[in-house]
Amino acid sequence: MAMPSSQQVLEALGGIKDPDLGRDVVSLGMIKELEVSPEGKVSFTFELTTPACPVRDRFKSQAEDAVGGIAGVTGVEIRMTANVRPAFLRPKPSEILPGVKQTIAVASGKGGVGKSTVAVNLAAALSRSGAAVGLLDADIYGPSVPVMTGSRRVPQQVNGRLLPIDAHGMKLMSFGQINPSDEPTIYRGPMVGKAIEAMMVQVDWGILDYLVIDLPPGTGDASLTLAQVVPLTGVAIVCTPQDVATDIAVKALQMFRKLNVTPLGLIENMSWYVCPECGHRHEIFSHGGAEAAAKRLGVPFLGAIPLEEGIREDADSGTPVVISRPESAGAKAFVAIASQVAARTSIQSFRQLPVINVH
Amino acid sequence: MEITWEDGAQSTYSAEQLRWACPCAECRGEGGSPGRLSRVKTLSDAELRVQDVTLVGQYALQIAFESGHATGLYTFSMLRRLGTTDRR
Numbered sequence A: 001m002a003m004p005s006s007q008q009v010l011e012a013l014g015g016i017k018d019p020d021l022g023r024d025v026v027s028l029g030m031i032k033e034l035e036v037s038p039e040g041k042v043s044f045t046f047e048l049t050t051p052a053c054p055v056r057d058r059f060k061s062q063a064e065d066a067v068g069g070i071a072g073v074t075g076v077e078i079r080m081t082a083n084v085r086p087a088f089l090r091p092k093p094s095e096i097l098p099g100v101k102q103t104i105a106v107a108s109g110k111g112g113v114g115k116s117t118v119a120v121n122l123a124a125a126l127s128r129s130g131a132a133v134g135l136l137d138a139d140i141y142g143p144s145v146p147v148m149t150g151s152r153r154v155p156q157q158v159n160g161r162l163l164p165i166d167a168h169g170m171k172l173m174s175f176g177q178i179n180p181s182d183e184p185t186i187y188r189g190p191m192v193g194k195a196i197e198a199m200m201v202q203v204d205w206g207i208l209d210y211l212v213i214d215l216p217p218g219t220g221d222a223s224l225t226l227a228q229v230v231p232l233t234g235v236a237i238v239c240t241p242q243d244v245a246t247d248i249a250v251k252a253l254q255m256f257r258k259l260n261v262t263p264l265g266l267i268e269n270m271s272w273y274v275c276p277e278c279g280h281r282h283e284i285f286s287h288g289g290a291e292a293a294a295k296r297l298g299v300p301f302l303g304a305i306p307l308e309e310g311i312r313e314d315a316d317s318g319t320p321v322v323i324s325r326p327e328s329a330g331a332k333a334f335v336a337i338a339s340q341v342a343a344r345t346s347i348q349s350f351r352q353l354p355v356i357n358v359h
Numbered sequence B: 001m002e003i004t005w006e007d008g009a010q011s012t013y014s015a016e017q018l019r020w021a022c023p024c025a026e027c028r029g030e031g032g033s034p035g036r037l038s039r040v041k042t043l044s045d046a047e048l049r050v051q052d053v054t055l056v057g058q059y060a061l062q063i064a065f066e067s068g069h070a071t072g073l074y075t076f077s078m079l080r081r082l083g084t085t086d087r088r
Helices: A006-013 A056-068 A115-128 A189-201 A221-229 A243-258 A289-297 A309-317 A329-348 B015-020 B076-082
Strands: A031-036 A041-048 A075-082 A100-107 A133-137 A165-167 A170-174 A208-214 A234-239 A263-268 A301-304 A355-357 B002-004 B010-012 B050-056 B060-065 B073-075 B084-086
Touching (some): A006 A031, A041 A056, A100 A221, A100 A243, A234 A243, A234 A289, A243 A263, A243 A289, A289 A301, B015 B060, B060 B076, B073 B076
Parallel strands (some): A041 A075, A234 A263, A263 A301
Antiparallel strands (some): A031 A041, A165 A170, A355 B002, B050 B060, B060 B073
């Protein structure tokens, strides 16, 4: 009698359906290491998704009957095993931003301190210095990067991956581009995490020297997801000088310390205002608060940015001030801060992580 | 499992030790109610075999056991305290 073929065995097993997944066990890849001996003995491994599979015994007897019924089969040996998938799947570290050398997060704790303005200008200043720069707007609820960079376009999709938008020589990706209408994004926490993860894994960032990540305010889901998914090179914290802002900035900084993300330093935004009428310098939100907080916490103070109408105007019209008015005091402050950030980032890249071996 | 730290020190861990140290809410308990590890005296073999270890950001390891239990995030500071460390 002719020896049964592997194909015949798989066809017979294809009649068994997983009741939970609604597909047959062959196309689900549950049948492994199939062998048919010249004497007609069939052996294979039946890999379940959990050792506690409620239909384990039913699967085994169904498989024995199906294979046993093929002409020429003299014996059936089934090894039942289970390949457990971890309770929550995380992308592998190698799948996350493989071509990106440095990831710099811009965070604040408190909202409204100009985090996105700083992130956009920091990225633009790094880009002007000749580096390949990407800017990821991780503020799912209030994405402001598309307006500030004049890039409200829907990204193209190639081979199931999104291409970042090119603007001012930088690669940009924001939820404001994926969902560009006036419709709000109404997400609970876990969805925010998924969305941020997708912007790293499903976007083709290519080769970058720096990826600047503009975080939403707060010490919750977005920041936590980011610190769990990417090995961040460091985080720059933005705050305004008054106590209510620096107090919250300190909380944000301490959160990143707990997650072993190095604080690159504090940036003071809206630090002073020079009145165009009288030429006087006004310290509307006080002055020096961030520097004092940085000293207290033992982290670098990266610099102060003035409150200037030009910064706001250019942000609203879609060109970062470091590109549109490079000679302004604001632009110069951003460029100085960017070089500080770049210097601290390169120091960080020599830092080592523990090496883990599992036997 | 072995960890070589930034300062050169090495720590070693058995899978059993790691499983009993699982810091997740189910094992440790939360909100004043005791966790699973304080209620059981023995664990099955599949619960004591490590299947996979993943880096979480740069502050912790997520350890998956063959039983499917994978909710514990072991921070590096906790692991440093836990292991038998041999300084070089």
